[in-house]
Amino acid sequence: MAVDLTFLGAVGTVTGSKYLLDTGDRRILIDCGLFQGFKQLRRRNWAPLPVDLKSIDAVLLTHAHVDHSGYLPALVRDGYSGPIYATPPTCELCDVLLHDSGHLMEREAEQANRYGYSKHKPAVPLYTEEDAELALEHFRAQKFEEDLRLGDGLRVRFLPAGHILGASMIEVYTPQAKILLSGDLGRPGSATMVDPTPVKQADYLVVESTYGNRLHDKADAEERIAEIVNKVAQRGGTVLIPSFAVGRSQMLLYHISRLKKEGRIPDLPVYLDSPMAIDASELFWKYRKDHRLTEEESRETCQVATYVRSPEESKRLDENIVPKIIVSASGMATGGRILHHLKRYLPDRRNFVLFAGFQAGGTRGRALVTGAQKIKIHGSYHAVRADVDNLDMLSAHADADEILGWLKNFEAPPRMTFITHGEPEASDALRLRIEEELGWECTVPEFRDGYDLV
Missing domain, CATH: 3.60.15.10 (Ribonuclease Z/Hydroxyacylglutathione hydrolase-like)
Structure with a gap:
């Protein structure tokens, strides 16, 4: 046979x-x-x-x-x-x-x-x-x-x-x-x-x-996140993190919760703006025995961010000038709420767009991390003045x-x-x-x- x-x-x-x-x-x-x-x-x-x-x-x-x-x-x-x-x-x-x-x-x-x-x-x-x-x-x-x-x-x-x-x-x-x-x-x-x-x-x-x-960057992810958040907070900007809703968002929240708990970053508001990532975080808690974190670490990971469920709440984030951290899908900026945030935050030099993993060829994420000066979203081009980087070590x-x-x-x-x-x-x-x-x-x-x- x-x-x-x-x-x-x-x-x-x-x-x-x-x-x-x-x-x-x-x-x-x-x-x-x-x-x-x-x-x-x-x-x-x-x-x-x-x-x-x-x-x-x-x-x-x-x-x-x-x-x-x-x-x-x-x-x-x-x-x-x-x-x-x-x-x-x-x-x-x-x-x-x-x-x-x-x-x-x-x-x-x-x-x-x-x-x-x-x-x-x-x-x-x-x-x-x-x-x-x-x-x-x-x-x-x-x-x-x-x-x-x-x-x-x-x-x-x-x-x-x-x-x-x-x-x-x-x-x-x-x-x-x-x-x-x-x-x-x-x-x-x-x-x-x-x-x-x-x-x-x-x-x-x-x-x-x-x-x-x-090979992945051997640098410490938390040190790099802390460096970026502290720099952006001092200049009054927002850290925008396009993130994969499942897995990467929860890992990012884990690192942010640790940094906040240890006082290594200011107590900025953190928003998880993705209904899919929110649901995935709730499953992360439900299946907490299937990963490495203790019950306390799992709880702190899931509680560090304000969950943004409705489109209206998401739009209000872009009207709020207070320094903050927004984690939103999609991870390669191919669709979803992140596109609206990119249009708002990319043109401002005070802000930082921080990717968190592999960016496939042909995606907006790949274009941004390789130095694009403008990016097309919803049929129009938008200037890239914010800092852009990728946390490759979080792959x-x-x-x-x-x-x-x-x-x-x-x-x-x-x-x-x-x-x-x-x-x-x-x-x-x-x-x-x-x-x-x-x-x-x-x-x-x-x-x-x-x-x-x-």
Whole structure:
């Protein structure tokens, strides 16, 4: 019996994760994410998948981030009718993220039509909040490290990957081979998340390479945050932090709460302006036993900020001239409330826009951290006079050395290692390191490449 693996996303890019595993008797889709960044990537979201959706038997989800889960509403709307398996925290986070994603798509289409800045007449959303609701009915919670049997000798296990709450790597056992998909690997020694599970054996490995050609800044994150907040407070400005709603926002609030508690920054008001991040923070508290923090640290993390839920409250933040810290989604400034704050705060030299992790090519975040002097938002350009920086050390992805460290747990090389979820230079740099340092056979797949595994 042949086992085929086809790469339908997250190759040549860090977005759009979709891997189709075909055992002959079963078709399994691992992850179902949105493409983000460059326009030529985003256009792939509108193209039908090159597979009969009714032929897919199950979807396995590594974690909740939309570059891994965000296409699910379109998948179900277009004909997929089977189960979607994920860990319990991932199921609950997707309830938050997918509703929000559909809502944002509807709102952005509405605004594009109202203000006429879309080339499409009329602009329509990729999917709606109602589509997201229908997709969520297909979710099935699967606990970490428990066997899930999918029939015809196919068995699956979810293992903790660190990265964000509920994130997993996935082991797929077929009668012929064991296939391991890393998902997004977290970092060893994270302030908030558990270490990625060490794995000793797999016949085939799919490993991410987001930071495959880089090492994280070893500087102390709290010292850097304190330096920025103190400087901006003295000049009467606002620190605006575009942040990923799930994982990164909670990590930032943890560091800010510690800095305030220790008196290392002034007692500025802190606002969490993202309904999605607020809901994720409440889940962070609910699943506090799944991360490193004590109950007291979890409570302080969730209480340090004022939660801003309504659009009216969000608008009032931009009218308030008092120095403050605003944490708002999205983390790459691709959509959401952060865009309105950027229009308000970027043109003022007193302010500081502080990113907190990887910025994909083609996003506003990448443009800003690489020195853009003006940025396009809602069809108009806005001057960049505020300071801009990126807290690279807060990334939730393992860097090149940390990936190699995790791979060294293997007692024997996989038959083949597929390097994915990275921009081309990052994936190829990791391929070279694995080949030279570990002596493993590796390949970097291209979009829609398929491989016969056994």
